[in-house]
Amino acid sequence: MHSRLLRRLAASILSLVFVLTSALFSVQSVAADSSKPSNSAQQEMTQLAGADYWRQVRDGEEGYTTSTSPEHGMLINVPGQTWFKLKEKWMSPLGALAIFGSLAMVTLVYFIVGPLKLSKPKTGRKIQRWSRIDRALHWSMAFTFLTLAFSGLSLVYGKHFLKPIVSTDIWGLIIMAAKQYHNYVGPVFFILLMTVLIKWWRKSVINKVDIQWFLKLGGMVGKHKGTHPSAGFSNGGEKMIFWLLIWFGAVAAFSGFVLDFPIFGQLRRDMELSNLIHMFSALILICGFIFHIYIGLFGMEAALDGMITGEVDETWAKEHHDLWYEQVKDLPENNKDKPDNR
Incomplete structure (x- = not known):
C-alpha cells in the first residue's frame, strides 16, 4: 500500500513537471513568433524608407553618423537573430526544464529513498564546527545568490507568469526593480564569492578519502545507504558543491560584468554571447543549489544545525565527518560539556 502510494505520488509529480514544461515550450514558441515583424509591418517600413534602403539595412550596410562608438554605423544587427533564437527557443525552455526536473528529482528522492538518519541517538555533547564569521559569510552568500536567482528568473520568465496577472504599471515596476x-x-556576489574562496579553499581540496566517499554515494542511496563513509571537515559532496559555486559563480560574475558595463568597447555580439554564458552558468548554479538546499533542509538529519548554532552533536560529527571529529x-x-570540566 505504501509503495503504491509513493509510485502514484511520483507519477503525479512527473506529470506536473511535464505539463509545466510543455506549457512553457508553447508559450516560448508563441512569444518568439509574435516578436517577429508581421508582413504588413515589413511592407509599411519598406514603403516609408524605400525597398533599396531597407534591403541595404538588412544586409548590414553602414550609414553615416558622428558617433565614435563601436558599430556606430550599424542600424540593425542581423546576426542578433541567432542570439534571440538560442535564448528564446532553446535556453529559456531547457532552463525551465532543468529547474523543474531538479525539483522533481529531489522530491522523488525524498519520498522514495528518504532522508539519511543518524544511526545512534544524539549524545547532547556539542562540537564546535562553524565560527560566527563563517556563518555570516554563508548566509550572506545564500541570501545574495537566492535573491539574484529570483530576480534573474523574473527577468527571463516573468513575462509569461507575472505579466498576464498584473497591471502594466505594476509589471513595469517589478521588472525595473528586478x-x-x-x-x-551582482558585483556584491562576486566579492562574497572571492571571500568564500579565500576562506574555505583549503577545506575543499579533493583527496583519496573523497573518492571513496563518491564510490559509496555518500552513504545516502543503494547498498551503501546508512554506512556513513569517512570524511574530513568537508565530505566529497560538499567539496563538489563548493567548486561548482566557485567556477560557475566566477563565470556568471564575469559575464555579468560584461553586461553591467557596456562601456569598454564590447560589440553587440560580445554582449549576446555573454548573455547566453551568463544564463547557462546561472542555471547550473540554481540546479546545483536545489540539491544543496534539499540536503540541508530535508535530506540529512541535523545537517543544518552547524550553520544555525555553529555547533553539531557529537553523534552527527562521528558519523558524517569521523576523520575531522578525531582531530x-x-x-x-569541545570538552566544556564534560562532567569533569564543569
Whole structure:
C-alpha cells in the first residue's frame, strides 16, 4: 500500500513537471513568433524608407553618423537573430526544464529513498564546527545568490507568469526593480564569492578519502545507504558543491560584468554571447543549489544545525565527518560539556 502510494505520488509529480514544461515550450514558441515583424509591418517600413534602403539595412550596410562608438554605423544587427533564437527557443525552455526536473528529482528522492538518519541517538555533547564569521559569510552568500536567482528568473520568465496577472504599471515596476537589483547586487556576489574562496579553499581540496566517499554515494542511496563513509571537515559532496559555486559563480560574475558595463568597447555580439554564458552558468548554479538546499533542509538529519548554532552533536560529527571529529574532539572548546570540566 505504501509503495503504491509513493509510485502514484511520483507519477503525479512527473506529470506536473511535464505539463509545466510543455506549457512553457508553447508559450516560448508563441512569444518568439509574435516578436517577429508581421508582413504588413515589413511592407509599411519598406514603403516609408524605400525597398533599396531597407534591403541595404538588412544586409548590414553602414550609414553615416558622428558617433565614435563601436558599430556606430550599424542600424540593425542581423546576426542578433541567432542570439534571440538560442535564448528564446532553446535556453529559456531547457532552463525551465532543468529547474523543474531538479525539483522533481529531489522530491522523488525524498519520498522514495528518504532522508539519511543518524544511526545512534544524539549524545547532547556539542562540537564546535562553524565560527560566527563563517556563518555570516554563508548566509550572506545564500541570501545574495537566492535573491539574484529570483530576480534573474523574473527577468527571463516573468513575462509569461507575472505579466498576464498584473497591471502594466505594476509589471513595469517589478521588472525595473528586478533589473536594478540584479545589476547592483551582482558585483556584491562576486566579492562574497572571492571571500568564500579565500576562506574555505583549503577545506575543499579533493583527496583519496573523497573518492571513496563518491564510490559509496555518500552513504545516502543503494547498498551503501546508512554506512556513513569517512570524511574530513568537508565530505566529497560538499567539496563538489563548493567548486561548482566557485567556477560557475566566477563565470556568471564575469559575464555579468560584461553586461553591467557596456562601456569598454564590447560589440553587440560580445554582449549576446555573454548573455547566453551568463544564463547557462546561472542555471547550473540554481540546479546545483536545489540539491544543496534539499540536503540541508530535508535530506540529512541535523545537517543544518552547524550553520544555525555553529555547533553539531557529537553523534552527527562521528558519523558524517569521523576523520575531522578525531582531530577536534579533545580541543578545549569541545570538552566544556564534560562532567569533569564543569
